Amino acid sequence: MKKILSTFIIFLTFFLLGAGYYFSTSIVSFPVTSLEEDKTKLKIESVADFGLPEPESIRFQNGSLRLRGWYFKNPKKKKCGVVLLHGHTRTRYGVLKYAPLFWKRGCSLFVYDARHHGESAGEYGTYGFYEKQDLERAIEFFSEISTVPEEQIGIFGASFGAATALQYAEGRNDFAFVIADSPYMDMRSIIEKRAVDLYSPLVLFLSPIALSIAELRADFLVDEVSPKKAAKYITIPVLIIHSRTDEFTPVSHSEEIYQNLKSNRKQLLVTDWGAKHCKSIDLRFDEYESVVNTFLKEKTSFPK
Template sequence: MRRRRRPLKIFVALIVVLAIVYAGISWFFSEKLIAAKFAPLGPVDVASYGLPQPELIEIPGDGVTLAGWYFANPRKAGCATVMLHGFSGSKQEILGPTPLFWNRGCDLLLYDARGHGESSPSLLTYGAHEKDDLGRAVDWLANRTSLPHSKIGLAGWSYGAATAIQAAADIPDLAFVLADSSYSSLGDIARAQGKQQFGSWTKIFVPGALLVAGIRGGFDARGVAPDDAIRDVKEPTLLIHSRQDEFTPVEQSEEIYANSDHSHTELVIPDWVAPHAFSYTKNNAGYTAILDGFLAKYAPDFGARA
């Protein structure tokens, strides 16, 4: 009898050890996902982008305070845009594309996402909580400008693009959504980045990492999915994604587009070479033409033409 029990004990011990190892590695990857520490970007001269000095504003959220810049446009064209930066970035990161909307006479709101820049430290949730932050930012901007949602657009890059799509599913009557280089889901980007940074073996730990991340961050990590949220977005949506993107594969925007309503959603893969979320930087004239054509078709009354 003792001889029979010994192999069973060894087997149980092995299972326990493997479970502990799996849990430990899953925690490690969850740390990479939601608890990353970012060095703040330094000061920047906004005048070099053709902008006036911004008003420094704060938007209270659920357990966080968002630090932002509000730019009041002297042209007063009756439009406004919330612009959202990418993972590990800050509001300084998206000053470059501001002419897309500033030249139309639109007011601008740029803010640091939770856990980024000068906003409150926080675990990241890839849109689960950030979409609610964005909803509060839209309400703040609507109150400040006295504009209806139909005169307010969302423009996001990478992490900000995914947040914009998920928020737009809950915010009615927006003017448009511009989502550049979005990931299709937290699971998809975790698998892509895990493979790129550590190897294909990491895919077996993604379910565990998502479970741990969700418990730590208080959200459903498996439900963070712009490719699912896009089904509920009723506003005109422009997806842009560089084919050369090595951080977030272009297939992820293609998945989002596949689930969208094609009557008001377009996917543009630029014909010039650009790294992740840098299509505007590499060809701002070409990028501007794409956006202008989209707005002329779907939101012709949004602001004044440059």
Template sequence: MKKILSLFIIILTFFLLGAGYFFSSSIVSFPITTLEEDKTKLNINSVVEFGLPEPESIRFQNGILRLRGWYFKNPKRKKCGVVLLHGHKRTRYGVLKYAPLFWKQGCSLFMYDARHHGESAGEYGTYGFYEKSDLERAIEFFSEISTVPEEKIGIFGASFGAATALQYAEGRNDFAFVIADSPYMDMRSIVEKRAVDLYSPLILFLSPIALSIAEIRADFLVDEVSPKKAAKYIFQPVLLIHSNSDEITPVSHSEEIFQNLKSNRKQLFITDWGASHCKSIDTRYKEYESIVNSFLKENTTFLK
């Protein structure tokens, strides 16, 4: 009987480790969407559709990691710039729809594929843990090539990009603002939420194992990936926008982040436009633009 029990335990252990490893791959080593695939999926023909000129293709390094993106130099030559960060499994094409908000203001723009996304290198994606360091280098590089001071560079992020921007902002004052559309409050909760949506609540039995394996594989700490915790040390202007009908990331995530924000220049705008995840701007562009413009005028010196 002891031999049978021991054999069962061994088999169960190997099964759980195997299943956990498989699940961890979907967390940190997910399939990469190419630029062309993203462009096709989003039905984009050209950046001209967004009132933009052809960009300068750029590449920059963060240590040994190579990242690729676009630089749009605004002919108005105002001393302002915005870095735009795309969502999970997307590419820089995914944030083009937000570009006119800032291009019309005369600001230069910088957007790039996150590590393990699009044309950028990187074996793993870490939900903001290492990506916040990539963003730091991106802002430095953007400032160098545009001559816009870092304190006049704002950050706009959508979903995963929004979460990355908030984590970058922790304890810093060398940027103009963060606008975060539909961020998640921490990695553990969003991974488990999406796993349940895709499979069933039974997957929660595996998630601690999968997340632990993901930590080992990608060399990071899941519980340190938390925009909610980072918010306690953010003092620069922050605007959170979230649809109350978001089916991917519940609006409660932005509400939790907002409650933790220490900045006295913070706003939370919950849209009731029936928009799905990161689609508020698609649903009512003019109203979305008005929210952004009002925030910039009331809480920053960005456009002055």
């Protein structure tokens, strides 16, 4: 009987570790979408679809990691710039729909693929843990090539990009603002939410194992990935936008972040437009743009 029990325990241990490793792969080593695949999926013909000229292809380094993206130099030559951050498993194409919000204002734009996304290098994605460091280097590089002061560079992020922007903003006052569309409040809760959506609540018993293995593989700390915690130390202007009918990332995530924000120049827009995840701008662009313009005018010193 003892031998049977020991064999069962060994088998169960190996099963849990194997299953945990498998799920950790989907968490931090997910398949990378190519630029062409994303462009096709989004039905984009070219950047001209968004009123943009052909960009300058750029490469920049964060340590040994090489990241790739586009630099759009605005002919109006205003001293303002915006970094646009795409969502999880997407590429820089996925965030171009937001570009007209700032291009029409005369601002130059900087769009790049996050690590382990698109054309950028990186074996693992860490939901903002290392990506916020990449963002710091991106802003420095953008400022260097555009001559726009970092204090006049804002950040717009969608979903994972929004969460990264908020984590980067923790304790900083050396850039203009954050606009975050549909962020998650922390890595653990969004991973568990999506696991339940894809499989069943029964998979939750595996999530601590999978997340622990993911931490070891990618050398980071899951509980440190938390825009909600970061919000307590954010003092710059922040606009959060989230659809009430977002089933992918519940609106409660943005509400929790907003409640934690230390900044007294903050705004939360919960849209009731029937939009899916990060789709509010697709349904009512003019209203979306109006909210962004009002925020920039009333809450920031960004060039008009």
